[in-house]
Amino acid sequence: MESSLRRVSSLGWLISQERQILEGRPTVILPPEIEPYFGAAGELIRDLPLGWGNGMPSKIQCAFARFDLCLKIDLEEDAGEAVVAAGKRERTDLCRIVEALASLEALGYVAEADFAYTNSSGWSDVHERNGADAKAVFWNSQAHLDCFDSEGMLVDDLPLQWSGDLELIARTLRGTGLVIEVPEVREQVFYICSDEEALD
Structure with missing residues (x-):
């Protein structure tokens, strides 16, 4: 998960836990507390909700896919909510x-x-x-x-x-x-x- 967020950041996105999207800055917003979404070995055990805006959703979908994570995101929108799926039954x-x-x-x-x-x-x-x-x-x-x-x-x-x-x-x-x-x-x-x- 950390690797995917670093990848998103390298593409120019701001990673934040503040519920605010800066004007003109592509932003991904994490939950205030993310520890409950992960198991002892660092694996994702619950669907992780994200907010996002000011960027192309396809870019972050691809960034998460690079680390074999399924990001459910509306590709037609300019901002909104997304979910990193836990326990995906099959690879996308x-x-x-x-x-x-x-x-x-x-x-x-x-x-x-x-x-x-x-x-x-x-x-x-x-x-x-x-x-x-x-x-x-x-x-x-x-x-x-x-x-x-x-x-x-x-x-x-x-x-x-x-x-x-x-x-x-x-x-x-x-x-x-x-x-x-x-x-x-x-x-x-x-x-x-x-x-x-x-x-x-």
């Missing part, structure tokens, strides 16, 4: 996909969930980080909004921008257990499909 699609991205990141890829607001700004950031020949896998914010529900489960086929080793990316993504639509040419995107059948 988002958690599985983010884990695959972490594997690619370890291999030198820029591999990010909800990386940028648009594809063009995402590629600009990739090239700024690692040059014109950078290897990357990412999706944009609009795709996240269109393709995930409030719990991080896919409701539509997720398009992934990519560059690099097609076979390596495909193999890594298949490790999610989801259906992967592999592009036939480099100008096409990958799709992670929302059901058990690939695209027609």
Whole structure:
């Protein structure tokens, strides 16, 4: 849990226990007392409520997924309440996909969930980080909004921008257990499909 909050903070969000959202500052608000939500080993034993505002909810949903936590949050709102789910019966699609991205990141890829607001700004950031020949896998914010529900489960086929080793990316993504639509040419995107059948 602490790691996920550090990740959120690194994205520019203020973490607070005050019931106040500063104007213009993305903020996550924790309960005044958080100890009762955790067991002796530090595991989450009760659903943890959070307040939030002034930022994109998809960003914090992805930040929690990076640490295999399901954040239930309304992706259509600008502020509101969210819940970190305790004892989730199954891993969310988002958690599985983010884990695959972490594997690619370890291999030198820029591999990010909800990386940028648009594809063009995402590629600009990739090239700024690692040059014109950078290897990357990412999706944009609009795709996240269109393709995930409030719990991080896919409701539509997720398009992934990519560059690099097609076979390596495909193999890594298949490790999610989801259906992967592999592009036939480099100008096409990958799709992670929302059901058990690939695209027609």
